Amino acid sequence: MNENISCNQSKCLYCGGCVPICPRNSITLRETRIEIDDSCNRCLLCLRICPVGALEVLEAKA
Amino acid sequence: MREYDIVVVGAGPAGSMAAMEAAKQGASVLIIEKRQEAGSPVRCAEGVGKEGLLKTGIKIDNRWIANEVKGAKLIAPNRITVELSSEHAGNEVGFVLERKIFDRYLLCEAARCGADVMMKSSALGVIKDENGIKGIEVESSDGVHRIESKVVIACDGRESKVARSAGIDTKLKLKDTESCAEYLMVNVDYDKDFTHFYVGQCYAPGGYVWIFPKGDGIANVGIGVLGSKIGKRTGYPKELLDRFIKNNREFEAAKIVEHMSGTVPVALPLEKTYIDGLLIAGDAAHLTDPITGGGIINAMVSGKLAGSVAAKHVYEHTELSEYEKLWKKELESALIRDYIMKERFVNMSDNTLNLIADSLKDYRFSDLGMGGIIDAIKEKHPELMSELEGLI
The missing domain is CATH 3.50.50.60 (FAD/NAD(P)-binding domain)
Structure with a gap:
């Protein structure tokens, strides 16, 4: 379901800034990785708050 | 268990x-x-006020104090600089820590x-x-x-x-969150006795750019942008910070030695x-x-x-x-x-900030006090008084 939001690990500084902005509490920072769970409804607030532009929308695969 | x-x-x-x-x-x-x-x-x-830190009861230890500053300089969009002494600059001046x-x-x-x-x-x-x-x-x-x-x-x-x-x-909420990017830089050409804040939508929409010197030409150089003001047109904070660094000659010889980011509740x-x-x-x-x-x-x-x-x-x-x-x-x-x-500041126009800075440029805040600040603005730019009502 959530495969179209992804965290670009080469940009992410794992600050966790996306975590508290998520209205559905779908994001967890685990050590150096951002995990987005199935409850994500792609509101894209996390893309807007990320200081380094690490969160991306991937086009859904056909 | x-x-x-x-x-x-x-x-x-x-x-x-x-x-x-x-x-x-x-x-x-x-x-x-x-x-x-x-x-x-x-x-x-990594900035903390000296008074505040003393109040916590923790004994100051030079192992974690990178630098002590005398005050803060606020730089308006028109580059007019207003100087604040430590006691007027709130939580953010005094010491720069090694977190x-x-x-x-x-x-x-x-x-x-x-x-x-x-x-x-x-x-x-x-x-x-x-x-x-x-x-x-x-x-x-x-x-x-x-x-x-x-x-x-x-x-x-x-x-x-x-x-x-x-x-x-x-x-x-986005409007209650600052999105921040920061570098630790070396060979930075700033007076180490002052923290520097660039204030204006042109630098950082709904936020500011900071330079917090840590001594020996090292400084935290960062930007905070209000979440609700970030969009495709503005770019994300790290891009805005990169642009700021490129456009300021104080960073000509500077090198980035650490990348940092974070968000801050301003709620x-x-x-x-x-x-x-x-x-x-x-x-x-x-x-x-x-x-x-x-x-x-x-x-x-x-x-x-x-x-x-x-x-x-x-x-x-x-x-x-x-x-x-x-x-x-x-x-x-x-x-x-x-x-x-903050709710007022984040929407303040660069023009307003320029005029405030122009009113205060010949003073030091430490000599003025709050009443003096209002008088100085009233004298030079009385047209601002209605906009600033209730703020100062």
Whole structure:
């Protein structure tokens, strides 16, 4: 379901800034990785708050 | 199954102060930290006020003071600079810290006072029953543990996952969050006696650019942009910071030696910072100052109060609500005042900022006082007075 939001690990500084902005509490920072769970409804607030532009929308695969 | 009087989640300044205080009062305390080390990676500009730091009761130690500054310089869009002495610049001047050393120092102090420490251990969520919070579930390298406690103190920063797991709404709005990018740079050409703030929509929409010198030509150089003002047209904060650095000759010879990022609540404090068995302190309770974004001192003050009330709850059955009363007494009026100021500041036009700077350029704030500032603006740019009504 959530495969179209992804965290670009080469940009992410794992600050966790996306975590508290998520209205559905779908994001967890685990050590150096951002995990987005199935409850994500792609509101894209996390893309807007990320200081380094690490969160991306991937086009859904056909 | 393990049991403690008090479990503190998060070994930042709030958590270590809470654990220190509770352990000093004789409670059995465990502090858990999800990272493998305290204080790293840094996501902070590392500025603290001297007065504020002294108030926390922590002995100043040169191992974690990178630099002491005399004041702050505010630079308007038109490059007019207004100088603030330390006593007028609020939470953000005085010392520039080395958070990696500072946070570890505070954690060591907590441990010396008797607190147990579990590193690389994440809180999965609170354990609760109908009477409230009874402890916390923790994931460590050796598996998942249930740790029972009389009080959990959530000091897990602005992710605030512990309070969320207890059912408290800790979500932040875009308009109440600054998105920040920062570099540690070397060969930076700035006066080390001053922190520098570039204020204006042209530099940082709804926020500011900061240069916090750490001595020897090293400085934290960062930007905070209000979440609601970030869009495709503005670019994300790191891009804006890169552009700022490129456009300012003070960075001509400078090199980046560390990348940092973070977000800062510039919100009102949480409406409820306690429930049965749980206290919330520091950034987790949104106690950062909404104008400066500074959070260290308020985290330490609220953490210490939380540790103290939790210990008294264990020994003397003091109500946990006492914690909220105490931090409000210390911090609330300034936080509300600065939130109102922030709501106005984030929409202030560059033209207005230019005119304010123009009114004040021949003065030093330390000579003026609040009344003097108003008089200076009234004299030079009376047209601003209606816009600034209620603000100063």
